[in-house]
Amino acid sequence: MLYDLNIAWSPSTTQSDLTQTLRFSASLGYHAVALNHLIENVPPQPKNPLPRFPSQTSQSQPAKSAASTGDSDNSNSNKETQKTDDGDRLPTVLHRATVCMSDPAGVQRIPQLAALYDLVAVRPTTEKEFSHACQEVRIEVASLISLDLTQRFPFHFRPKPCMAAVSRGLRFEVCYGQTLRGGDPRARATWIGNLMELVRATRGRGIVVSSEARRVTELRGPADVVNLLAVWGLAADKGTEGLGVNPRGVVVNEGINRRGYRGVVDIVQVAAKDEEAGDKMEGIETAESQAQKGKAAAAGGNGKKRKGGANEGRGNGSGNVLPADGAVSKRQAKKLKKLAAQEGTATPEENKSS
8 A cells, every 4th residue: 555644735725626636646546645734833722624525534533544544455445545526536535733843832732633633743843853853752642753854954864863763663754745846946955965864864764755745746656756766865665665664554553542542452343253163162062971971871870980890799798899800908808807707707718718
């Protein structure tokens, strides 16, 4: 599955332009996209103004759509896409919020945004904010560090904080649409320089490739994106992971964090009992019960062991049972001799001697 986790949205975006962009992204092969709402200052009571589509879940449960997008790649394509009223094929649409870390109060309100959006990202602009995002922002709150690579940062991307963020599960977002917009050529050169520095600092690991497209003309196919980034230092295999494996991990982790509690997720479906396995178990139990009954009948019909067993023999006339082979232990012989003296009868040994 291919992901584009950044389709730029603003209140001025019309529904027709947005539908056209989503339709074109589906034709390029993207299975899931995220509408991105860039928030400069988070209000005390934030709301989700992003438009919803008919097949999306209710606003009270936004994370279920994120978790459903993380299903196996072998799932039916009908579950991965949705259709508009006129029958056009659209990718799965997620809701995302990107918070600028220049507002300290807005950073503290990020957990409130997590309950309203499927994905949450942070965008640092200074070295202090970048270090805080790499080492202190919890992955349960935000799992993406989105960077505007067209601006000149007053610091360098050092390997230590970058690799610390990657090892914690955070991902760095690179948006190729920023360099496709017409404008200052210096901004494009700055974007290329920042990308090469970020690739060196992270060794190409933990990078998510998105478009941040504001219009249809800023979208590119997956193969074109991989080749474009390979020219500027990102290996082809890392670029492919940035379009598939890495964003899928972000979507799945965000869905689990919203639907679960301390690693315990809800039960989606209870597995049905296999009838054939149940019949086999019943047959085994019946065979075991019949075998036990046969052993009980052979032992005397009452299911109890007999004390005599195989050595059970004849009586000596006084109510005492003697072994069938006539062998008597010394202790038993003394006991029989004593009983015979009391009753006036002879023991088997005396009868043999006589």
